[in-house]
Amino acid sequence: MTTLAPGRGDSTGTRSALAGLNPVAKLGASLVLALVLVLTIDWVSAGVALACELVLFLWAGLTLRVFLVRTALVWIAAPAAGLTTLLYGQAAGVVHWSFGLVLVTDGSIELAVATVLRVLAIGLPAVVLFITIDPTDLADGLGQVVKLPARFVLGGLAGLRMVGLFLDDWRALELARRARGIGDSGAIRRFFNQAFALLVLSIRRGSKLATAMEARGFGAPIQRTWARESTFGAREYGLMAIGLAIALLAVTVSVMTGHWNFVLA
Known part of the structure; x- marks a missing residue:
């Protein structure tokens, strides 16, 4: 099986400051921030949280190139979401421009800025x-720290490590079709044909992997032991505390400035 990361504990190819932390702590910190920020749509709370995060990213150990490449989709999705909100968001205040269903007002502008920042x-x-999460470390953490069922964790790990084979299989299918003289025309038809072939190949490989894991005792109903111990210590609690502190600071500043906008209200 192939791995998703070139090095243990760090999928960036470099040793970052976050690589040695338990993946459960990383999931917990990001989840705390997400849960708090989705409760409100205002630019103050999102802006405060983003400013704190950008400062902390300097200590993440990632190069600027790695950071920009890995977060490229986020930088693209944020303005796209903001533009949609700007054009079709809730109308309030002065109308700046209108055309058909498009209505740009003070309210939609503020909501668009808040959406981008959030x-x-x-x-x-x-x-x-x-x-910075290695799939094996994540499985160890979920099984030992969170106490999720071993069969679920190991099955997910096996499936995750097989994802890296999809690209190789796709390239092999493309080369095979071209060698047979049927892969040089009809891009749309070729795409769907290859996608179906990849689906069949994936099902067959998954069935073989499931049988092999079952034969090796991965599905045994007894208490499972783990080859590597997954620890959750002071550094992990510190990361969780940082995530909670940023969330609380963002909420406090938003409430004190009168910008808190509870989405469920």
């Missing part, structure tokens, strides 16, 4: 924390 504040730390 997407960045939620997405960037999640990506930064996730790219």
